[in-house]
Ligand SMILES: Nc1nc2c(ncn2[C@@H]2O[C@H](COP(=O)(O)OP(=O)(O)OP(=O)(O)O)[C@@H](O)[C@H]2O)c(=O)[nH]1
């Protein structure tokens with residue numbers, strides 16, 4: 103069977119997964135209601151986190167599809183698949199137009215010489231403007247230095263969620279018989295434009311056909327252990343095949359496959375062999391790693407390595423040593439943390455970890471969400487640990503201190519633009535563009551702001567942004583490179599409310615404290631000395647006693663008892679905690695709690711540490 107291999111790429115939320123799901127459904131490869139976002143965290147958050155494979159059969163051709171995440175923090179998931187496919191569907195929201203991550207994924211694709219098919223999606227949105235979007239996409243291609251071939255891209259218009267596509271946008275908007283349209287215009291275009299995957303005869307050496315396969319993803323199975331998901335470039339892979347594994351730097355080791363699978367819909371099916379052009383899963387190579395070459399030819403050179411961008415932020419992971427350590431977690435020791443992190447490195451290609459210190463692991467990633475997802479997964483598995491405040495990774499070149507910079511694109515109702523520009527201005531961001539934009543809610547009064555500034559300025563900003571735009575703003579950013587250090591930036595305006603006592607918090611005490619700032623804890627929460635229970639609006643550090651009851655001898659003040667209404671707390675999540683925490687604090691993460699604490703728990707120790 104002929105094979106086509108494609109990846110679906112786009113900015114976050116532009117409709118990759120919905121389109122993939124519709125393709126699976128229409129080709130009969132998956133049932134109604136199945137989704138590629140199979141991971142529990144993905145479903146909770148409504149975003150794709152991991153790149154995933156599926157395969158469908160259309161008009162006698164097999165199409166392998168890799169659905170990728172659109173959030174900038176998961177850019178390495180996209181980078182690692184792009185080398186292994188033959189074309190991409192670049193999805194662009196017909197209303198939003200190209201966004202920061204559209205540029206990132208397109209740039210990576212063009213650099214690899216791929217010829218994208220452009221899908222102008224969500225043309226059903228009230229403020230959709232397919233013609234303008236198409237123009238902007240062309241501009242982006244040209245700006246990114248696309249070749250003539252690449253910039254004469256085929257375009258298809260779609261309402262991916264409804265499983266409809268057409269070569270002209272009007273066809274999708276018309277009522278009547280055309281409303282019956284399905285995805286066949288898109289699928290036909292894939293058959294026509296995507297180069298067929300390699301014919302199986304390639305690479306014959308001395309009469310035999312050698313196997314050349316490169317993993318771009320890893321998976322686990324409880325019985326089979328590690329599975330490599332790889333593109334077969336030459337030859338055939340079979341169960342019980344003796345193979346040589348080549349590292350990108352030229353080392354060779356041997357291994358033996360046990361089982362081979364290919365994709366069918368979202369499932370994997372066991373096969374007797376898989377051949378050049380296809381994407382296969384192989385079991386039996388416990389130490390296989392992304393980017394290595396699996397071959398039957400001992401003298402073969404390794405396939406080019408799979409490159410991914412460097413991390414931009416870093417923080418420390420360490421054993422929980424709070425007074426509540428070990429109460430809630432199953433895995434709490436330094437060794438258990440180390441083993442878990444080692445395992446993570448094998449699949450999380452955008453992550454770097456320094457294991458040199460025995461107790462503290464220095465973890466670098468592609469953004470706060472990238473790290474938060476790892477922490478969330480760990481706590482769900484039963485781990486308990488602490489992390490320090492995330493910092494951007496600095497570099498020095500020719501004696502100049504450099505830091506990562508980002509371009510931020512913000513869509514917001516125009517009444518909030520003043521506050522945004524002011525706050526980001528204080529964080530060393532410079533406005534580079536303002537234009538009128540359109541949104542579903544208020545097509546006339548929306549603006550799109552583009553600002554450029556240090557990543558450092560964004561740390562701790564997102565929560566403020568949500569408040570400043572009343573939840574209506576959308577912010578996305580992309581890394582634009584290392585630039586000279588932008589000077590000091592004050593991360594937060596608030597200070598910490600620190601418990602001076604251990605025990606259970608009381609409603610009475612919290613009622614009294616909530617006037618001084620925002621609380622992180624509810625009544626009847628166990629606290630310890632040195633735990634941060636809230637913030638102070640004025641920015642000072644404040645020692646408080648959240649366990650203090652009403653003084654019995656107090657004269658009963660009128661109305662006091664009835665008036666104990668508590669305002670909603672600021673619920674600490676891993677992400678929010680990482681955002682608001684200070685340099686002298688740790689975020690304590692367990693399967694059931696997220697707590698903020700001072701690194702030094704007593705006032706005395708803190709005073710000493712400052713000297
Ligand atoms: N109006 C409209 N909404 C759509 C369409 N396709 C998808 N959506 C909605 O857009 C949202 C995001 O869709 P997803 O398919 O999850 O987007 P994605 O590109 O996979 O997002 P990430 O994987 O997180 O980058 C969902 O709420 C979809 O229901 C469409 O054609 N029209």
Ligand SMILES: [Mg+2]
Pocket residue numbers: 118119120139149150170171172
């Ligand atoms: Mg998705």
